[in-house]
Amino acid sequence: MQTLLKTFSAAALALALAACGQQENAAPAASGADKAAADKKEIVFGTTVGDFGDMVKEQIQPALEKKGYKVKLVEFTDYVRPNLALAEGELDINIFQHKPYLDDFKKEHKLDITEAFQVPTAPLGLYPGKQKALADVKDGASVSAPNDPSNFARALVMLNELGWVKLKDGINPLTASKNDIAENVKKINIVELEAAQLPRSRADVDFAVVNGNYAMSSGMKLTETLFQEPSFAYVNWAAVKTADKDSKWLKDVEEAYNSEEFKAYAKKRFAGYKYPAAWGESAAAGAKAGAASSAAASAASAAK
Template identity: 60%
Template sequence: MKKLLLLSLMSLLSVTPAMSATEKVIGATVGDFAELSRESLKPLLEKKGFKIRVVEFTDYVQPNIALAEGSLDLNIFQHKPYLDQFAKEKGLELTPVAQVPTAPLGIYPGKLKQLSEVKNGSTVAMPNDPTNLARALLILADLKWIELPAKFDPFKIAPKDIVKNPKNIKIVQLEAAQIPRATQDVDFAIINGNYVVSSGMSLTSKLMAEKSDAYVNWAVVRTKDLNSDFAKAVKEALNSKEFQTYAKNKFKGYKYPSSWK
């Protein structure tokens, strides 16, 4: 009996730190990021011994505040330019740990169905908020439909900065969420991936996606926890073959982390 009790005690003492850790809370925005957190990341981390709870958010402010204040251990919803600006403005010490598949900004057909059909005076709907407007203009520049200055801030470029517009492209600025409904009224539409998905459109119907990887979203932790066992486990899980297989089957048409290439 004493030998049995001793063996039981030794077994308890041999449990790894991760197995005895307190619950870890992941915050993600409603939709694809909450889905990948719950469906794949959570079970992968639980296999490593962590107890995981996923909390959903509907805004882009509270997930960072909650993470900084300690009610979250990880959040998934933002690209690095947004994180950098938000953390600077709020004085938060947050650091990205691994990228996640992200629905890209892309140009979609409207009244015209192929990029080759562009004509003089074609109309292009695009988001009116400064960051996404700048991203949309870069797509037009990549298509050679407009020319931008040799030197410019890629996060702040605006229509007034266009150097040449040989096709006389007419830019129609709209609220990002409204653009999917405007496709019947313009020749082409540049739409954020999340609004493509939420509107019932297919990401695979895009004619071209933005080239930059700067807007692929990240899983983020508190800077002080960057080298923690949990952060390391998250990075390993999000780059694992198992997660990649899940993501490529689940999120077709998305931009994938550069580390997967």
């Protein structure tokens, strides 16, 4: 009996030790995965050429390097590849788009990416081409505009506010299309182009609706605009893979973009931009922009 008891006790002890060994072996695997995520030290940014890339190079990269990160920047000249590159894992984060565009793009291409935080954004503006003032508009005037659906809708809303076209009642301004034009008051010839081509198009059209980042990267100034959209619906967002939404590295990136140092830099370097809602300045700036836009629209209507 004593022999049996000793044998049973030894077997039980062996099983207990084996179970503990399995738990110890399993623990490092789980914690190792967590540690790998926590220890991510290289962040690959994707931006369009111009202001968003400058923000990374001039402020965000140095701030993150102080925290031990290595930062790589990839700059694009279109609005398609940055989201595809993000979804395919070539980028960790991209910064170039507003939420309506992101929502449309990820739905169309079935991408598992999401918005993370807002960044300072140059507003869409109507710039002079062959004609130098709103009062110079004539019937049949040509206006170049971005050809992607969400930005084209913004251009139509601007033309509606100027009184150059009339949009149908009750339409969604975020999805407006040519089919929503009730009346082309000025018989505007809308020339649709890739956004990156709009600054150069000014030599060939009477007016050009240009995205802020491409206007700035081509040397244009916000003070040159004849009319700016008053809406804050198009302040741009950083986007990441959905799986990274709560990652430690992303929190560090967001902290850098919302730091007092970055705010001071952006307000000096990018004066006239629309700033993130988290900065608490959109309402006052929006009221000012709205008043200026209303005055410009009234002047344009009076000149018809």
